[in-house]
Amino acid sequence: MDELAGLLDGPRARGAFLLRVLLASPWSLRIEDEAPLTLVLVVRGTAHLLPGDEDAKSVRLSAGDAAVVLGPARYTVADPPDTPARVVIGPDQRCTTLRGRPLRETLARGVRTWGDEADLSTTEMLVGTYRVGGEVGRRLLGALPSVAALRAPGRGPTDGAGRAPDTAAEPVAALTTLLRTEIGRDAPGQEVVLDRLLDLLLIAVLRAWLARRGADAPGWFRARADPVAGRALGLLHGAPGRPWTVAALAAECGCSRSVLARRFTGLVGEPPMAYLTGLRLAMAADLLRDGDATLEAVARTVGYGSPFALSTAFKRAYGLSPAEYRRR
Incomplete structure (x- = not known):
């Protein structure tokens, strides 16, 4: 087993939080769930990840892009990025207004679907959250930045350094399509299916992200x-x-x-x-x-x-x- 396999062998989701999110612009969510790791996949529209650290740069995600976000520090997801937060996601995925009024039932849109009424202009994201740090592994968490963003294959430069997307990202698109299909199903054993899909997606995103880092990749890689x-x-x-x-x-x-x-x-x-x-x-x-x-x-x-x-x-x-x- 090589070092990469050793790190990626760690993720073991158990009853992970998985949700299809639909949001009409302008929108902004303040994330305070204290989760160790969250995977965000943008299916349609755009989203900006704004780390809680004032010195950290925001990350723009478009359709087909993915990001791994490390906790437990709070952060904001918004579009446009300067939109004031209107929803707070707390521990155990409690969803409230800024004043603490519960919103879970108000914004429920079906099986594992949450947010605004869907139309062609609505941003759609798939979100998978590991609830416990032990499900991911300390060494993997220590090897990642606060946000590891992966551009969709075939979409031009990934960042200011002009790095082009790597074909290693192609499996991410296929697995995202499968997760989008499965996340709305309510079949026997579905939680296990979703847990394993989340693990596979996390591994695919991280492998592709590491492969395209070049000289910026961790030393062990x-x-x-x-x-x-x-x-x-x-x-x-x-x-x-x-x-x-x-x-x-x-x-x-x-x-x-x-x-x-x-x-x-x-x-x-x-x-x-x-x-x-x-x-x-x-x-x-x-x-x-x-x-x-x-x-x-x-x-x-x-x-x-x-x-x-x-x-x-x-x-x-x-x-x-x-x-x-x-x-x-």
């Missing part, structure tokens, strides 16, 4: 093409529980320890053993969250010699003991 750092990443992800040392890893890569340390650190951004520690602890967190393996078994799987050693490293990184993490 660019390092995959390097014969030394890429080889080392593959080895660490392929056998994270192996008792690796810099010397052993360098020998497998066919280079000296100094060359390995220099190439790996320069491209990935941290030394090989520090990277391995983060990888092992992320894997341990996943095993604690999703399974019932004993702490000893988890420690053995991820390469720690004892439960005590794992507990010490885990608490230092996560601020919780493995037992506390699992309970939460």
